[in-house]
Amino acid sequence: MIIEERLRTFINSLDRGNAEWLDEVERRALSDRVPIVRKEMQGLLRFLLAAQRPRAILEVGTAVGFSALLMSEYMPDGCRITTIENEEKRIAMARENIRRAGREDRITLLEGDAGEILKDLSGPFDFIFMDAAKGQYLSFFPEVLRLLCPGGLLVSDNVLQDGDLLESRYAVRRRDRTIHARMREYLYELTHHPDLETAVLPVADGVTVSVRRTV
Numbered sequence: 001m002i003i004e005e006r007l008r009t010f011i012n013s014l015d016r017g018n019a020e021w022l023d024e025v026e027r028r029a030l031s032d033r034v035p036i037v038r039k040e041m042q043g044l045l046r047f048l049l050a051a052q053r054p055r056a057i058l059e060v061g062t063a064v065g066f067s068a069l070l071m072s073e074y075m076p077d078g079c080r081i082t083t084i085e086n087e088e089k090r091i092a093m094a095r096e097n098i099r100r101a102g103r104e105d106r107i108t109l110l111e112g113d114a115g116e117i118l119k120d121l122s123g124p125f126d127f128i129f130m131d132a133a134k135g136q137y138l139s140f141f142p143e144v145l146r147l148l149c150p151g152g153l154l155v156s157d158n159v160l161q162d163g164d165l166l167e168s169r170y171a172v173r174r175r176d177r178t179i180h181a182r183m184r185e186y187l188y189e190l191t192h193h194p195d196l197e198t199a200v201l202p203v204a205d206g207v208t209v210s211v212r213r214t215v
Contacts, residue, residue, distance in 0.1 A: 008040070012039045012040065015039055015042070018042070018073065019073060021100075021101060022069060022070060022073060025064070025065070025066050025069060025101070026066055028064075029063070029064050032093075034090070034093075035063065036064070036066040037067045037070070037157060037204070038204040038205065040203050040204040041157060041204040042070060044155075044201075044203055044204075044207065045070060045071060045155070046070075048155060049071060049074045049075050049127070050074065052126065052127055053075075053076045053079075054075060054076070054079055054125075054126045054127035054152075055076075055078065055079055056079065056080055056123070056124070056126060057071055057080070057081040057082070057125060057127045057128070058081075058082050058083075058084075058127070058128045058129070058144075058147060059071070059082070059083035059084065059128075059129045060083075060084050060114050060118070060128070060129070060130050060131065060132045060140060061083075061085065061131040061133070062083040062084060062090065062091070062094045062109060063090050063131075064090055064093040064094050064097055065083070065094035065095075065097040065098050065107070065109070066097070067129065067131060068094075068103075068107050068109075069103060069107070071129070072101075072103050072106045079106075080107075080108065081106060081107045081108065082108045082110060082121070082125075083108070083109055083110070084109075084110045084112070084118075085109065086111070086112060086114065091109065091111050094109055095109060114132055114136070115136065115139060115140060115143075118140060118143035118144065119143055121143075121147055122147075123146070123147035123148075123149070124147060124148065124149035124152070125147050125148060125149065125152060126148075126149050126151065126152040126153070127152060127153050127155070128144055128147065128152065128155070129155050130144065130154065130155065130156040131156075131158070134158055134159075134183055135182050135183075137156060137159075137182070137183065138182050138183075138186040141186065141189060141190075145195065145196075145212075148212050150213065150214040151211065151212060151214050152212050153209060153210065154190075154196070154208075154209075154210040154211075154212070155207065155208070155209055155210075156186075156190070156208045156210070157204070157206075158205040158206060159183060159186070159187060159200070159205075159206040160200075160202065160205060160206025187200065187208065190208050190210050191208075194213075196210045196212060196213065197210065197211050197213060198210040198211075
């Protein structure tokens with residue numbers, strides 16, 4: 001837990017919510033125990049989309065399509081989303097959710113390993129949402145940065161791992177130590193890269209918002 005639970009509950013109580021069809025997608029995902037963006041993250045995405053008004057969005061990590069559908073509801077007219085997913089079961093669920101929502105003309109789902117797909121994309125994108133396997137953020141970063149246009153936003157979710165990232169690597173479970181180390185490297189790269197200005201925010205499970213410098 002990054003922020004105290006009572007504070008989280010209060011903040012979430014102020015959330016105006018989404019359309020009923022989006023709430024239904026969220027309920028089904030939670031019922032199936034599929035991790036999706038938390039309420040606080042949903043609010044931040046809505047805000048950033050309103051501020052940035054992107055023309056082209058790239059999402060790395062579709063899951064069942066909830067976050068892509070959320071962004072499709074709040075992005076400006078004419079914007080399109082390209083989203084990448086590797087897990088077959090989730091791909092099928094995502095395609096069905098996108099079909100039910102009637103958003104097939106706004107969302108393109110690419111199937112396969114993001115590391116390979118990113119190399120074949122030409123972009124540019126002015127909004128990139130990173131929400132894939134946490135241990136792979138660092139390896140995806142060079143291609144993601146290549147695809148991000150000047151002035152574009154890179155938003156990375158789940159970067160503080162419920163506060164575990166603050167702990168020594170010896171204090172986390174042995175099986176989590178590689179992800180722990182890679183995420184720390186990723187955060188260092190974001191905050192020290194000369195082409196980026198990055199804020200690390202204790203929102204939801206931790207998020208970074210990076211803007212690519214224009215000069």
